[in-house]
Amino acid sequence: MLENELWGNTLENWGISILIIIGTIIIVKVVSLLSKKFITPFVNGTVNRLDDVIYYSLEPPIKFAIILLGIWIAIHRLVYPDSFVKVVDNAYSILIVLDITWFFGRLFSGLLQVYWGHQSNGQTNKMMPIIKRTILVIVWIIGIVMALSNVGVNISALLGTLGIGGIAFALAAQDTVKNIFGAFTILTDKPFSIGDTIKVDNFEGTVVDIGVRSTKIMNYDKRIITFPNYKITDASIINISSEPMRRVVLNLGLTYDTTSEKMKEALELLKAIPKRVENVSSKPSDVVAVFTEYADSALVIMYIYFIEKQGDILGVTSNMNMEILTSFNKAGLNFAFPARTVYIQKDDSVNNTDKTDNIRKDKDISLKS
Numbered sequence: 001m002l003e004n005e006l007w008g009n010t011l012e013n014w015g016i017s018i019l020i021i022i023g024t025i026i027i028v029k030v031v032s033l034l035s036k037k038f039i040t041p042f043v044n045g046t047v048n049r050l051d052d053v054i055y056y057s058l059e060p061p062i063k064f065a066i067i068l069l070g071i072w073i074a075i076h077r078l079v080y081p082d083s084f085v086k087v088v089d090n091a092y093s094i095l096i097v098l099d100i101t102w103f104f105g106r107l108f109s110g111l112l113q114v115y116w117g118h119q120s121n122g123q124t125n126k127m128m129p130i131i132k133r134t135i136l137v138i139v140w141i142i143g144i145v146m147a148l149s150n151v152g153v154n155i156s157a158l159l160g161t162l163g164i165g166g167i168a169f170a171l172a173a174q175d176t177v178k179n180i181f182g183a184f185t186i187l188t189d190k191p192f193s194i195g196d197t198i199k200v201d202n203f204e205g206t207v208v209d210i211g212v213r214s215t216k217i218m219n220y221d222k223r224i225i226t227f228p229n230y231k232i233t234d235a236s237i238i239n240i241s242s243e244p245m246r247r248v249v250l251n252l253g254l255t256y257d258t259t260s261e262k263m264k265e266a267l268e269l270l271k272a273i274p275k276r277v278e279n280v281s282s283k284p285s286d287v288v289a290v291f292t293e294y295a296d297s298a299l300v301i302m303y304i305y306f307i308e309k310q311g312d313i314l315g316v317t318s319n320m321n322m323e324i325l326t327s328f329n330k331a332g333l334n335f336a337f338p339a340r341t342v343y344i345q346k347d348d349s350v351n352n353t354d355k356t357d358n359i360r361k362d363k364d365i366s367l368k369s
Contacts, residue, residue, distance in 0.1 A: 017074035024070025028063050035059060053110035061103040068095055094147040101143025108135050129194075131187065133212065175228065179213045182229030186210060192239050199238040200227060245281060245306040246313055252324070253298025253336040262333060263291055263299065269327045270303050277319050279311025298336030 043055045075088055109132055116128070187210075192198045197206050198217070205219035215232050217225045254266065270289035274280040281287070288304035303324075307316045328335070 013078055017078055020070055020074040020077075024067055024074075027070070028066050031063065031066065049114050053107065053114055057103055057106040057110050060106070061099050064099050064102075065096075068092065068099070090151040093150040097147035097150060098143055101140060101147075104143075105136050105139045108139060129210070134184075134187075175230065176213065178230035179228050182231075182233045183210070183212050185233045186215070186229060191237050192241075196239055196241040198240060200232060200235050203227075204240070243309070245286070245308055246311075248305055248307060248317060248320070250303040250324075251292075252301045252303055253295060254301065255334045255336045256297075256299060258299055258333065262331075263301075265331055266301060266328070266333050267291065269331060269333075270301070270324070273320065273323050273327060274305055277316065277323055279308045279316050280320060281306040281308055295336075297338050 039055065043051050046052075072088075072092055076085075080088075112128065112132055112135065116131075186192075192207055194207050194210060197204070200217070203217065203219065203225055205217040205225060207215065208218050208224065209216040212229075214226045214228055217227065219225055252266075252270075254263070258266075267289045271284075271287050274282040274287050286306045288302070290302050291299065292302045293300045305320065307313060
């Protein structure tokens with residue numbers, strides 16, 4: 001019975017090939033079990049992190065390679081037409097190259113994550129996602145080109161064809177190409193990173209994602225605003241997170257009955273307030289209080305102070321305003337508000353005319369009576 005043929009091969013040969021495939025799957029399971037029990041604890045126990053990256057990069061591609069090898073042995077021990085054998089060999093040439101590409105992709109991703117994914121302060125590098133995606137795209141493009149070259153595809157002719165089609169495609173997708181180059185510009189120039197608060201044109205918010213095509217910013221209303229990358233690179237960007245301190249300018253108006261002594265007292269009070277408020281710079285060069293002008297209804301003081309980077313902008317501003325109000329009230333300094341005084345001058349000629357009219361009215365009344 002085993003000598004009976006099926007598609008040019010005996011049943012015995014078919015059975016042996018199937019057993020080889022089943023045996024290959026069992027070997028992969030055994031290798032996986034041994035690696036988890038012995039190799040993984042050993043690798044995790046070493047101080048060097050390079051062996052961790054190499055091990056985790058090699059494990060899945062090696063398992064896939066064992067499966068490919070078992071199937072290849074099982075297939076090639078059978079008799080097939082030459083055309084089918086050629087197709088199988090070409091497919092295996094492509095799969096082997098892609099398996100190697102898979103290994104290098106995992107290796108580069110692991111190396112980036114370990115040696116460049118974390119900054120010196122322990123925080124995650126916020127540009128890592130776009131860098132990893134870019135490197136993976138480059139690695140896989142190289143792998144696919146090499147795989148096609150191994151099976152006899154004329155890469156030069158293919159690139160020429162793609163070049164002609166690429167020109168037409170580029171003309172139809174100019175914005176997409178500009179966005180991709182915009183992403184590289186953001187990556188290389190680093191005007192901001194994910195998590196930074198920036199201002200682009202009239203929009204202000206926190207950067208939540210930098211992609212190949214667009215950059216997403218969450219504004220203060222918790223709404224996501226998506227900007228094409230090329231518009232980001234062409235716009236004027238203010239990186240608010242990079243500022244060492246926030247400058248605050250106040251114009252305080254005192255009433256016109258404020259004496260010169262009280263004005264000097266107000267200036268001294270303002271210069272001393274930053275020392276009592278947390279997260280406000282108390283350096284003399286960072287505090288300015290000057291009597292600037294005589295306004296319509298107030299004597300104006302320009303007051304400038306700086307909020308340190310770690311301070312909450314709104315909270316510190318509120319604390320400063322409260323301290324100014326408390327200090328001025330204790331010192332008897334009055335804030336001015338818009339006021340207008342109207343002077344009315346009496347006209348004697350008008351009064352005389354009114355008296356003459358009253359006399360005439362009295363005469364008319366007497367004649368009627």
